[in-house]
Amino acid sequence: MDLDAQSQLFRSTDVDTLPSKPATARIAYGDDPLQFGDLRVPDGKGPFPVAIILHGGCWVERYASIVNSTPLADALRDAGVATWNIEYRRTDSPGGGWPNTFIDVAQGAEYLRTLAKRYPLDLTRVVAVGHSAGGHLALWLAGAAEHRVPARSPIAREDPLPITAVIALAGIADLRDFRTYSASTCGDVVDAFMGGTPQQVPERYAAGSPVELLPLKTPQVQVVGTFDRVMPERARNAHAEAAKQSGSPMELIVVEAAGHHELMAPRSVAWPAVRDAVLRALGVKD
Numbered sequence: 001m002d003l004d005a006q007s008q009l010f011r012s013t014d015v016d017t018l019p020s021k022p023a024t025a026r027i028a029y030g031d032d033p034l035q036f037g038d039l040r041v042p043d044g045k046g047p048f049p050v051a052i053i054l055h056g057g058c059w060v061e062r063y064a065s066i067v068n069s070t071p072l073a074d075a076l077r078d079a080g081v082a083t084w085n086i087e088y089r090r091t092d093s094p095g096g097g098w099p100n101t102f103i104d105v106a107q108g109a110e111y112l113r114t115l116a117k118r119y120p121l122d123l124t125r126v127v128a129v130g131h132s133a134g135g136h137l138a139l140w141l142a143g144a145a146e147h148r149v150p151a152r153s154p155i156a157r158e159d160p161l162p163i164t165a166v167i168a169l170a171g172i173a174d175l176r177d178f179r180t181y182s183a184s185t186c187g188d189v190v191d192a193f194m195g196g197t198p199q200q201v202p203e204r205y206a207a208g209s210p211v212e213l214l215p216l217k218t219p220q221v222q223v224v225g226t227f228d229r230v231m232p233e234r235a236r237n238a239h240a241e242a243a244k245q246s247g248s249p250m251e252l253i254v255v256e257a258a259g260h261h262e263l264m265a266p267r268s269v270a271w272p273a274v275r276d277a278v279l280r281a282l283g284v285k286d
Contacts, residue, residue, distance in 0.1 A: 009227060009259035010268060012057070016067050018265060020074035023085070024119070029111035030104065034093055037108055038066065038085040039115060040077035046120025048082040049127075049282040051167075052109050052141070056132025056264075058186035059101060059193045061090045068264060069131065072274070075266035076129075079275055080284055082121050084112060088137075091193045098195040098204055102155040105137045106144055109161045127165045127281045131264050132230055133186075135171015136210060139220065142166045143213030153207035165219040165281035169263040169274060170231040173222070173239040175209040185230050211239065215246035221277045222250065225258025225270060253277060 023038035030036075042048055053073045057064025066087040073083040088104035089096030109128070116123050130138030143149060145160040172178045176198050179190035191197050198205045206212050222239055224231045231239075236252060243250035255262070255270045262268040266275075279285075 010261035010265050012064055012068060012261055015071060015261050015264045018071040020070045027115065029086075029108045032089060032095065032104075034087050034089045034096075035104055035108070036087050037111070038070065038073065038083075039119065040073055040083045040085070041119050041121075042077055042080050042082060046082075047122040048080065048120060049122050049125035049284060050082045050084060050112060051076050051278055051282075052112070052126065052128045052138070053083050053085040054088075054105060054128065054130035054134030054137050055085075056130070056134040057090070058182075058189045059090050059097070059133045060186070060189060061092045061096070063186070069134070071266055072129070072131075072264050075271070076275070076278060079279060081278065081282060082119070084108070084115070091189065097193050098208070099154040101193070102137070102140065102208060105141060106155070106157050106160065109141055110157070110159070112161060123161070125164050125282050126161065127167055127278060128163050129167040129169065129278060130171055131169040132260065133172060135168035136173065136175070138166050139168055139171055139173055139210035140208060140213070142216055142218040142220070143210060146213075146216055146218060148213040148216065149207045150203070153203065155207055163218055165221065167274070167277050167281060168220065168222045170224050170228050170260055171222060172230065173209075173242070174211045174235070175205055177235060177238065211242045214242060215248045217249075219249040219251070219281065221253065221281065223253045223255065223263060223270070223273055223277055225255045225260065225262055227257065227259040230260050251277075
């Protein structure tokens with residue numbers, strides 16, 4: 001990749017400044033200040049299929065927030081999908097990291113049952129869409145929904161919300177592997193997030209790393225740009241191969257000339273692939 005092409009790629013801060021329309025409502029799903037989500041409901045009668053949106057940012061508060069996933073959530077609402085854009089505690093948030101980041105995301109997803117009592121939401125069609133570290137959490141949600149998380153783990157769910165499909169946007173699927181090269185992108189963030197190394201807390205990685213929850217019946221889609229350093233070719237191919245070997249349905253979509261943050265930017269080169277993957281998973285005709 002030449003320097004000129006690299007200089008033209010989106011940055012996280014570029015995505016933060018993209019225009020978006022107000023949410024239908026900002027709603028708390030818990031008592032902590034970071035336990036809230038922005039619900040966007042399309043115009044019309046409904047009920048509407050739902051996309052749970054999870055922003056990335058290396059599980060670190062200073063890197064990204066719900067602002068980063070707002071343009072994507074708004075654009076999907078315009079495409080006829082209700083979106084529930086969740087904020088959650090991260091490693092550098094009070095109470096964040098293991099196990100509460102996982103619990104926040106699951107609790108936020110399950111809160112859709114409460115929202116469906118007031119808003120026209122079709123909970124038989126719910127996809128989880130996550131970017132980067134949020135992609136890790138989206139993939140994990142599918143495993144939790146299938147009760148693949150060991151029951152003794154503090155992040156296991158008794159009554160999880162069923163997930164129709166997962167759309168991971170450069171989603172980190174293997175925490176053990178990511179920690180071997182994360183220093184070049186996020187920094188050494190995995191051990192802090194999980195509260196130890198795989199050798200120190202193997203049971204946490206077994207419960208919280210998506211590849212260790214395979215096989216899954218829930219279809220997985222991994223969308224990655226050719227210039228993405230968080231999910232380089234080796235890592236994305238490893239995720240696809242692990243899914244294949246386990247018999248789990250998975251589709252790998254590689255977008256030419258896209259970097260990491262194009263995946264979150266409507267009207268970028270990656271947007272058609274992202275939009276179409278979500279609509280296809282939900283059975284929505286464009």
